[in-house]
Amino acid sequence: MVKDMFRCVECNQSAAELHRDYSNGILKITICESCHKPVDKYIEYDPVIILIDALLCKTQAFRHILFNTNLNIQWKLCVFCLLCEAYLRWSALHGSEQSSDPADIIRYTKEWDFYGMFAQAALELWAFCGGVLGFLWVALVWGCDDGGSGVELRLLLRGLLLSCYGKVLLIPAVIWEHDFSPLCLGLVKMFVLTSNSQAIRVILNCSRRLALAAVCLGLLSETCAAQACSGLQSRVRLLWTLY
Numbered sequence: 282m283v284k285d286m287f288r289c290v291e292c293n294q295s296a297a298e299l300h301r302d303y304s305n306g307i308l309k310i311t312i313c314e315s316c317h318k319p320v321d322k323y324i325e326y327d328p329v330i331i332l333i334d335a336l337l338c339k340t341q342a343f344r345h346i347l348f349n350t351n352l353n354i355q356w357k358l359c360v361f362c363l364l365c366e367a368y369l370r371w372s373a374l375h376g377s378e379q380s381s382d383p384a385d386i387i388r389y390t391k392e393w394d395f396y397g398m399f400a401q402a403a404l405e406l407w408a409f410c411g412g413v414l415g416f417l418w419v420a421l422v423w424g425c426d427d428g429g430s431g432v433e434l435r436l437l438l439r440g441l442l443l444s445c446y447g448k449v450l451l452i453p454a455v456i457w458e459h460d461f462s463p464l465c466l467g468l469v470k471m472f473v474l475t476s477n478s479q480a481i482r483v484i485l486n487c488s489r490r491l492a493l494a495a496v497c498l499g500l501l502s503e504t505c506a507a508q509a510c511s512g513l514q515s516r517v518r519l520l521w522t523l524y
């Protein structure tokens with residue numbers, strides 16, 4: 282067994298196991314040597330309770346998901362959220378041509394613009410992740426914050442992608458088409474950024490200030506990528522109309 286592969290959800294202390302099996306069917310939750318509380322109380326909890334605590338951005342729930350589980354749905358979640366985002370952008374672009382036919386959602390996927398929007402949303406997401414990881418790497422390597430013991434880029438990327446789960450709130454906007462407002466989308470964005478910041482804080486055990494600074498830099502990087510994409514699109518359209 283790999284030693285100290287888990288973390289205490291209360292105090293972030295490393296732990297070798299979450300529970301001990303006494304072979305006669307008796308399982309006992311491991312108690313943390315540092316804080317004397319159960320290492321991971323969530324192993325007994327229903328997934329719905331864990332989800333609610335994660336929605337409330339509780340540090341303990343984030344530690345449980347990121348350190349004590351093998352949840353590897355980040356890539357599927359990422360593609361699903363990008364599809365929702367691409368659809369919303371596409372429908373905003375062709376808003377005047379919408380019809381109420383449910384079969385339209387199939388037709389939309391045949392549109393090249395849809396794939397363009399998907400690529401743009403993916404590029405912006407990578408710009409965000411690149412900005413955050415780049416900033417954290419520089420900040421931790423140069424020792425601006427003594428919270429992080431090392432830059433774990435793979436774990437950070439997993440944490441960033443998983444903490445984007447708030448984007449599934451875009452689903453109602455996709456289902457009810459135009460019954461969404463920029464305010465709702467702004468609130469979803471705010472929630473996702475808060476979750477991203479909490480994931481960084483939990484993984485690196487760093488200060489809230491450093492996590493917020495990383496998210497702000499990621500957002501700046503994402504905005505720059507979005508502006509560059511818009512500029513490129515308008516130039517392509519101009520060239521298309523000229524020739």
Ligand SMILES: [Zn+2]
Pocket residue numbers: 289290291292293294313314315316317318320
């Ligand atoms: Zn502890």
